[in-house]
Amino acid sequence: MPANNADQTQKGSKKLAPKTSNWTSRPGLYVFSVIILVIIVVSFIGGPLLGQFASPGEFPVFGFYDGEAIEFAPGSFFQQALRDADQQLSMQFGGDRQSLQYQFQVYRQAFERTILHTAVMREVQRGGLSVSRNRVTEQLAMLPRFQEDGQFSSAAFERTPQTEIMSLRQTIEEQMLYDEFLRDVLQGFVYSTEEAQFFADQARVERRFELARFDFDAFPDDNVRSFAEANADLFRTVEVSSITTGVDRTTLDELRRQYLAEESSFEELAREFSLDEFAADGGRRGTLYSYELARIILDPEDVETLFASDAGTVTEVVDTQNGFAVFRIERAGQAADLSDEAVLDDLRAYIEQFERGVMEDFFFDEAEQFVARSRDGSSFAEAGVNNLARVQETNFFPLNFGALPFLPQLEIVDGGTLPGAMSDEDFLRTAFSLGEGEVSDPILLNEDLVVLRFLEQRERDSVDLEEIQEFMPFYFQQLQAGEFERILLDPSRIQDNFNQTFQRLFIGP
16 A cells, blocks of 8 residues: 655655746736845855855856856845845745745746846946935935944944945945836836827827627537647546656656555655645646647657556656656546537537637638628628628727727727737738728738728817827836837747756755
C-alpha cells in the first residue's frame, strides 16, 4: 500500500518550488501604481542568502533586462524590493515566512519589481532626468529614523554611519526619479485647442446604414461534424493526471520510482512536488483532446504513447512546455463522441481558434450570394431569407477611427454594437465611400462578416468642443500608459532565469 506523505518526507525527499507564471504573461502588474518610498525594513528575508557570496560577480543573477543583470546583491534594489515584498506578503501566509512556497512568492515579486525599476531607470538615465541634492536631503530628513517628537533629530542623523547615509540618499534619489518618470508618462499629456477642434470637425458629418450581419457563431453543426470526421485524430480524448518538476528530471525520476514502488500515491506526490496548476487536485488534469496534448508535449511520439496506453499506466519522463513531467492514464484514449453537444461545442471552439478559414470561406460564400441578390433589386430582408444573415440598422455615426470615447460611437438601433468596426480601416473607408443606396462587398470584422447599404447622411450644426476637451486627456493618458508597457516591458528585452536560479539556490542542482 502507498505510504502516507509523512513517511515519504522522512525518507529525505526534496521539496520543490511551487509553480509561477512568467513575467511576460503579466508585464503590467506594477505599472499603474507609483510605489511609495520604503527604505530599510528589518527582515530576515535574504540575509542568510547574501552570506553565501563573498564578492561582486558571485551574487545570484535571476535574469537580465537589455543585458543588465537583475542581481541580488547587498544594497541593490532587488534586496530592497525583497524586504518590501516580505512586508506585504507576510500576513497572507499566516506568519509562515520560512516555508519554501513563501520564499518563492517573495523572491518572484521582488524580481518583477526590479525588472520594472531597471526599465524605468534606463529611461531616466537616457532622458537626463535629475533631482536636486536639496530635495533628496529634505526627504532624507523626513525619514522616521531621523525624527524625534515630530522634529528632525541631528543627533540621530550624526549617529548613522556615512556609508549608510550615502546608501539612503541613493535610494531616495532613485525613488524620486522613478516616481517622477511614471508621473510624466502617465499624467504628462499636453494637447492643443487646434487638436480638439480637429476632432470636433471630424464629428460633424454622420451616416447611417442598413446592415446584414453574418455571425460566425451561426456556423452550422453539420459543418462542425464534417470537419471533425475529416480530422478525427485531432479530437481523440484521453483522461490523465500529471506531475511536473520543471527542469529537475532527477527528482521526477525519483518520484516516479516511489509511486511504482507503492511508497506514495500519485495524488500525494503531485500535491507535494508538482509545479503545475493541477497539483492541488492531486495532478488530475481531466479529459484532454489530442490537439491539446500536442500543444503541451514537445515530442509527437510521446502524445501517441499516451493514446496507446491502458488505464493506470504511468509514462516515462516526458518533455513538455512547462518542463519534465510524467502522466498517469486515468481513462484510455478513444474517439470523440460527435453526438455529444458539449463535445460539439469544443470542436466549434477549436475551429474558431485554429481553423478560422473554414468558417470564413463558408460565410463569404453566403455573403456573396446575399450581395448578388441585393444588387439585383431585393431588399436586405428579402435577400437574407435563404441565408444566415441578420438584418439590422445603425444609428448616425461619424468617421471616428479608433472609437475615440469623446466622439459618437457606432451603435445598432435595436441595441448592441458592431465590435471592431470603428478600428477597421477597410470598414470605415467602405462605409464613407458608398453612394446613397449602394451595397458594399462583404467586409470581414472579427467575429462577423458584414454587408452595408448606405441609407442617409447628415451634418450636425455644432459639436460640444468643451466636452471633447474634457475627455481628451484621460484617453491619451491611457494610450501613453499602453505605449510605456509595449516599449519598456517588451518580452524581447527580458531574459527570465528566475526558476532556474531559485531552484539552484534553495533546492540544489
